[in-house]
Amino acid sequence: MGKWTRRAFITTGVLAGGALAVGVAIRPGHRAPKVAHKVTDEGETLVTMWVKIDQNNRVTLIAPHSEMGQGAHTALTQMLADEIDARWEDMAYQEAPALDEYANWALGKGFLLGDADVPDALVPTIDGAFMKITKAMKLQITGGSTSVRATGVYGVRVAGAAARELLIDAASEAWGVPASQLIAQDTHIVDTVDGRRLSFAGLAEAAAGRQPSATPSLKTPGEFRVMGQSKPRLDVPSKVDGTATFGIDAQVPGMKYAAIKAAPVFGARLVSVDSSDVQAMDGVHKVVELDDAVVVVADGYWQASRALDGLQITWSETENDAKSSDDLFAQFDASLAQAMEGGESKTDVEEGDVELAFADAAATVEATYRVPYLAHACMEPMNATARVDGQGCEVWVGTQNPLGFRYEVAAALDMEAEQVEIHQHYMGGGFGRRSDADSAIQAALIARAAGVPVKLIWSREEDVRHDHYRPAVASRFRVALDRDGGIKAWENVYHEKHEPVEAPVIPYAVAARKIHHTDSPTHVPFGPWRSVDHSQHGFFTEAFFDEVAVAAGRDPYEMRMAMLADKPRHQNVLRQAAERGNWGETLPRGVGRGISLQESFGSLVAQVVDVHIDNGKLKVDRVVVAIDPGFAVSPDGLTAQMESGVIYGLTAALYGEVEIEQGAVKQSNFHNYRMVRMNEAPQIDTIIINSGEAWGGAGEPGTPGIAPALVSAVFDATGVRVRELPLAKQDFSDWG
Amino acid sequence: MIRLRVNGRDRELDVDPAMPLLWAIREQLAMPGTKFGCGIAQCGACTVHLNGNAIRSCVTPVAAAEGGEVTTIEGLADLVEGEGLHPLQQAWIDEQVPQCGYCQSGQLMSAAALLATNPDPDDAAIDAAMAGNVCRCGMYSRIRSAIKVAARASAVQFFDPATSEVEEASHG
Incomplete structure (x- = not known):
């Protein structure tokens, strides 16, 4: 296919x-x-x-x-x-x-x-x-x-x-x-x-x-x-006694284990590999060469992995060998400048006369927001087990798209789909990553080359460095304010348009709006990451809205409510989060509270976040989440998804950054691609609103709203306006 | 030949003594409940007990376990008397802790080691014992609650008001 x-x-x-x-x-x-x-x-x-x-x-x-x-x-x-x-x-x-x-x-x-x-x-x-x-x-x-x-x-x-x-x-x-x-x-x-x-x-x-x-x-x-x-969840009992079977746990008679190293620079090919020192190593079965990767197949994963480290590999040169994150963001800025200054762009929304509104604006607010590439970092590293013979192929894997994998593996092996059988397993995290078949295809190619069933396991380093990343994106805004601090016009241009198409569209009533995008392609592979485009635009639009409210001298919550006069469902979600989150309280220096609203995947989510600065370090104390999913089929399941979505988004906002250095990914494992841990996890209070409207999603809607509420809380605490994630790059040593 | 006890059973491993215990458990002993997450002791998915202490098996050579007593998730329930689950496993179900579930073997083994030495841990003790275990699904608040629930359940379980005798808590 x-x-x-x-x-x-x-x-x-x-x-x-x-x-x-x-x-x-x-x-x-x-x-x-x-x-x-x-x-x-x-x-x-x-x-x-x-x-x-x-x-x-x-x-x-x-x-x-x-x-x-x-x-x-x-x-x-x-x-x-x-x-x-x-x-x-x-x-x-x-x-x-x-x-x-x-x-x-x-x-x-x-x-x-x-x-x-x-x-x-x-x-x-x-x-x-x-x-x-x-x-x-x-x-x-x-x-x-x-x-x-x-x-x-x-x-x-x-x-x-x-x-x-x-x-x-x-x-x-x-x-x-x-x-x-x-x-x-x-x-x-x-x-x-x-x-x-x-x-x-x-x-x-x-x-x-x-x-x-x-x-x-x-x-x-x-x-x-x-x-x-x-x-109670049907899968939970097997997940407390070690019996739940994930893709990585598949057992196939006679199988060997494979460790893989793909070309560090995306797009580079394998030129040559010197495996003379490795072939004789204990337990090593075969060195397999793929177009863009080298693989060692051995009796065990550890032997395969050790042998892989000993290989001398030459990769082809590419035009991206010198590329850095700075180069890519400079490219994004140039693309946006061109689009903003009348160059080519594609329109998402165009309503009212934006230019006229700016021409007689009482004040304007402009800002550019940026987010980096992000890896999914599923707890279970990418893996797949495959068996190939003259008749067909079997693959044991945890996948978000079994049928798609079947067709993709068949195409890679030049087989008919009917010859490929997918054995589905639990996934140790998916978040979008396990909708792409790359590791399953590799396993099938390796098993065919090795002539035995093979379990391919990516190292964590491989997992971080060969993800299909949440795209790095820059987004530029300008807003025209009237004399009463109302928004007359909203213009936004960004690059990287994927799904859902409505992600950058704000719910607030603004007479003149222009939201448009351009392309700024890079060599870094991308894929869906929990909440997809909402993960960027939820941050951009809501964080910028906070900035506009402050510039207009208005309360960010009250201003939202005023601009949602024709959307009582939105107002209700926002109000409930604000009330539970004690919005409006006066807080001391170094303590802050922020708010956000995001509609995604059919659900409405408002978040209120409390932070404080402790010895120069940012601490997130509490997150209130109000969600209106129309109807909650499993209230506790929905609550768990809000908790999970918040922590996933919080990890990204605080620490998440995949940097490109000399064309390749710099980060490699959890020591330099940090996760929120037990000691940093805030209290999360979830409010469920069964409004009776059409039923919405649960897995993703909790993620987009945490980053904007967090940077707004940081501004409230410190006066520092953060427009680039992650927050770990900020220095808070002057604050409490 | 490396000799050790795993979940109460004597085992012999004919492997390179430098092989991490994780891979010996998963591949040689075919016990896949212990998970590979990072390979450098950063995520805790591979946590098992060696002589009662929580260790990261991905960086512990098999040789270091020679003559030792290893407990994995498959043996956790046997650390307590009687049939059924370890109080932590039951609390994990009651609090609906796992999502993807991949990290939970390690979380449970870390929590079991904590309760064995501190039957009533406060938040700071839980933070200290559990910060080495990453949960990418972010179920930290549920893990915290479940540890407290299990601590309470254990306290009840080992105290029989009829006889007013406190039995030795033997779940570590």
Whole structure:
């Protein structure tokens, strides 16, 4: 397959007039015999493609989302349990295999149509069209905070309700009574007239032979019994006794271990490697040369790694060998200057007469904000295990896109996708990194070259230096103020446009707005990083807003509230965070409080952050997070995602910086790519607002708002305006 | 041949004495619960007990464990009397601590070593004992709560009001 991007996918979808429906989720199991044998065992009946029931009355959801700690498996299972009316104790989750039939079109739907409802009459038509597009894109991705809000809302709930109706219809036929007197309850169908009961298991086969409705009747929130409850996560018990199996734990008979070193400068190729000293080392099996990397295959990872260190490797020269971060940021600044001064740029938003507003502005505020490249630094370093023979290839890996990996590995080996099998595992962190197949492809190529199954493990150094980085970005702003301190015009130009497209768009009412972007490509590979473009623009726009409020002599919270007069949902989130965070209190010198608001992935999040300066060091004391996700399927799961999103964003804001030096990444491991640790972690208080609006995401929305609230708090404490992350570069030694 | 006890079992390892204990545990003994995170004792994912102390197995040569008693996550529950989980494991479930879960073997082993010497740790003691363990999912506040919950549970477990006798806490 070609390189897919979420952008390409969205564009394709729009062109085809695509939309979503529920077709595959409710496709009868007996019409998919080829798939059925891959997802069912003896004694299990595939009622629809997404729902199976076994003889012990266990109901299993088969859904195309992977687990990296975000709790998707559990939340999706809750959604099925509620709609099908099964007891929670009878529920199980099985991740869908990497088959075209389980491509998750819903991601596209989530991005494409937002929250638009699909008219019932259109469902069968658009379903077909959209499925085709998704299959063409080979997407089975867990990303974009879509598991619950898209796959769950548009797939799992419908699959559950449809299966419930099938079971009721099957009982109605078996008992010869009208379906209207039957209900589903506790994994049984119950006759409300005479009280007789039959288990789902007893009806599963008959149900599986019937045609499900594409528009079954869903429960209303008042009828939810499982959704909205904090059910214990299904994956947690295996994660406290060491039995959870991650990709790195895969065991394949006869396998060897591989350590890899890729060209330090991105784009360089392998010229030669002198392996004469290494071939004879104890346990070394083979030295494998890839286009841009050298690999040692040995009996154990440690032997492979030691041998790798002893190799003399020559890499090709590239035009980027002298590049530094300073060079790249100078390039970004030049690109922005050109775009700001009338050069070419692409428009995100253009409303009102920006030039006129600046011409008679009472005051203007201008600033440029910058963020560096960031690595994902998943706790589990990149790895994959592969076995290749004449027939095909098997890959054992933890991935955010099993189907995409299947196609990419097949393409790399010049095989058909049908010859490649992906064995999915838990991910020791994903954050976007595990949507890219690079390490799986390497493992397959190495296994083929070595002639034995191989487990490839990247060292932490390799992991940090060969990530697909959150892009470094610069963003330039200017604002025109009127005499009352109101914003008349807002202009923003930045480079690096990815997804979501609305990331730089502010929610505040401003009459004249121009938001535009340009390109400023570099040789550094990039990829999605938790909250994607929101991770940069959330910081840029909200931190700059704070600066504007101060320049206008207004309170940053009150000014936001005033400019959200037509957005009561935004106001409510902001107000609740402000109240819990004691906004408005007078604080002593060296102590500060900051606030932010960010709408992303369908959820609204406001944060209030407290800091103080302690012996010249910045300490983050408390973070209040208010989130309106529409509805929280698992309140504790959502709270955990807010805590996680905040710490992930806090690590980036305080310490995160991947620097380029002589074309390559300077940082290498946790000593120079620092993480927030136990002793630095603030108290985090989460407020959940179930507004009843369309359901939003959870995994990403907590991340963008921490950095802007933090720098605003720092300004409040010190008067120092920080426009470049990370904060670790600032000197606070004069402050307390 | 290196001889050591792992989770109460005598084991012999025919490996280079310089091999880090981590890889001997994972590959030679096929016990994958102990994780590789950084290789330079910066993240704590590889934490195991050697003679009751929490150590980073990624930088500890097998030779250093010769004749020693090693406990890994697979043996954590056996450190307490009776069936079932270690109080920390139960607290980890009760507080819903893990997200991706990859760091949690190391977190639990560090926490178990802490409680063995300090059955009622305050925040400063928890910070000191746990700052070497990175959780990229950021579950620090839950880890802190769970340690306190386990400390309380242990205190109850080993004190029987019926006999008013305090038994020896033997979970370290």
